[in-house]
Amino acid sequence: MILKTLYIQGFKSFLHKTKIDFNEDITCIVGPNGSGKSNITDAINWVLGENSAKSLRGSRMEDVIFSGTDKRHGTGFAEVTIVFGNDDGAIPLDFKEVQITRRMYRSLESVFMINNVKCRLKDIKELFLDTGIGKDGYSLIGQGQIEGILSSKPEDRRQIFEEAAGVSKYKLRKHESELKLKRTMENLTRLQDIIRELE
Ligand code: ATP
Numbered sequence: 001m002i003l004k005t006l007y008i009q010g011f012k013s014f015l016h017k018t019k020i021d022f023n024e025d026i027t028c029i030v031g032p033n034g035s036g037k038s039n040i041t042d043a044i045n046w047v048l049g050e051n052s053a054k055s056l057r058g059s060r061m062e063d064v065i066f067s068g069t070d071k072r073h074g075t076g077f078a079e080v081t082i083v084f085g086n087d088d089g090a091i092p093l094d095f096k097e098v099q100i101t102r103r104m105y106r107s108l109e110s111v112f113m114i115n116n117v118k119c120r121l122k123d124i125k126e127l128f129l130d131t132g133i134g135k136d137g138y139s140l141i142g143q144g145q146i147e148g149i150l151s152s153k154p155e156d157r158r159q160i161f162e163e164a165a166g167v168s169k170y171k172l173r174k175h176e177s178e179l180k181l182k183r184t185m186e187n188l189t190r191l192q193d194i195i196r197e198l199e
Pocket of ligand 1: 013014032039063066068
């Protein structure tokens with residue numbers, strides 16, 4: 001799986017639709033302070049499901065929408081599309097290219113799409129589980145994160161290895177099944193109470 005292209009529009013400092021091709025010639029992005037380098041990695045995190053304003057270096061989620069300058073009005077929505085080459089089938093979809101889109105309006109209404117088909121955020125998260133990509137993946141290492149990993153608690157570190165080893169997908173499904181089982185047991189107890197009342 002390779003990161004091919006990123007489209008950013010109305011997101012943070014990117015007012016106009018901007019296309020960034022990550023071909024093999026790109027090894028780093030340089031620019032003056034405040035020119036928007038980190039906004040590119042924020043855009044990648046956001047499109048892959050980051051929902052914490054703090055992790056996106058803002059105080060409210062709305063802060064990701066272009067807020068305007070002296071000469072320009074703010075925009076009504078932010079949209080980011082990320083395109084992955086999937087020749088190796090690492091993303092479990094039968095497509096050579098997988099495109100993920102996230103759009104958010106000032107009302108905070110959000111739209112997620114996989115290859116232009118509307119989906120839930122959960123679908124995107126599941127698609128990238130155990131690929132190392134995603135808001136909890138380790139393909140993007142933020143400033144200070146390495147220190148965080150080294151000094152984290154053993155349980156936290158174990159979680160990192162489980163994600164890398166491909167175990168976390170099954171842990172998540174196990175947790176969901178346990179919750180369903182618990183709900184079913186509660187329903188059963190309620191039913192037994194009703195039956196007892198009726199007898
Ligand atoms: P540094 O080298 O200092 O880390 P950088 O190139 O990584 O800087 P960023 O942090 O990506 O820069 O971008 C900061 C710029 O983005 C600031 O000029 C800020 O005003 C602008 N910015 C952030 N959010 C918005 C927004 N919602 N609307 C408009 N501009 C924004």
